[in-house]
Amino acid sequence: xxxxxxxxxxxxxxxxxxxxxxxxxxxxxxxxxxxxxxxxxxxxxxxxxxxxxxxxxxxxxxxxxxxxxxxxxxxxxxxxxxxxxxxxxxxxxxxxxxxxxxxxxxxxxxxxxxxxxxxxxxxxxxxxxxxxxxxxxxxxxxxxxxxxxxxxxxxxxxxxxxxxxxxxxxxxxxxxxxxxxxxxxxxxxxxxxxxxxxxxxxxxxxxxxx
Numbered sequence: 001x002x003x004x005x006x007x008x009x010x011x012x013x014x015x016x017x018x019x020x021x022x023x024x025x026x027x028x029x030x031x032x033x034x035x036x037x038x039x040x041x042x043x044x045x046x047x048x049x050x051x052x053x054x055x056x057x058x059x060x061x062x063x064x065x066x067x068x069x070x071x072x073x074x075x076x077x078x079x080x081x082x083x084x085x086x087x088x089x090x091x092x093x094x095x096x097x098x099x100x101x102x103x104x105x106x107x108x109x110x111x112x113x114x115x116x117x118x119x120x121x122x123x124x125x126x127x128x129x130x131x132x133x134x135x136x137x138x139x140x141x142x143x144x145x146x147x148x149x150x151x152x153x154x155x156x157x158x159x160x161x162x163x164x165x166x167x168x169x170x171x172x173x174x175x176x177x178x179x180x181x182x183x184x185x186x187x188x189x190x191x192x193x194x195x196x197x198x199x200x201x202x203x204x205x206x207x208x209x210x
Contacts, residue, residue: 079108
């Protein structure tokens, strides 16, 4: 998993409420054993493409400079709906590294941290203000997301603090998923097992030796 510390990039406003995981990546695109790495072109496909398969010029990520966006500013309840980790993969493969919104679907939010995608939760009025500033510049002004400081900064210099569970913040900064974070405790785990083996040897007795 890639490390995340600070990102300054084009931000795209996608302020529609309740964008669910089926809109993010349709179920029919999650077929086969090797879907990871192939989902970026299908991210938001129902919004992104016209019936004839051509780009929808009204969709924000189809417009310059938003095509190069690495940050999404989203409406409430983003990522709601069914549980599907490929929704996070699809967004990442589209080039997005951070999402700023007022609320996320619970499972989508948790999946973000497992894959190195930063979800930032701010007050709805603040999210709206950031989106409006981005829209006024037509995407030419950049937004910064600083995970070290837990702060979002707009091009006009407005700063907005956000909070994040320390364990998750550290894992993103160090580029660790849950397995990687657990392995950091390897020596402590082994020490506990050694003590426990002495205290409760019968727990470690194999069936063959029983």
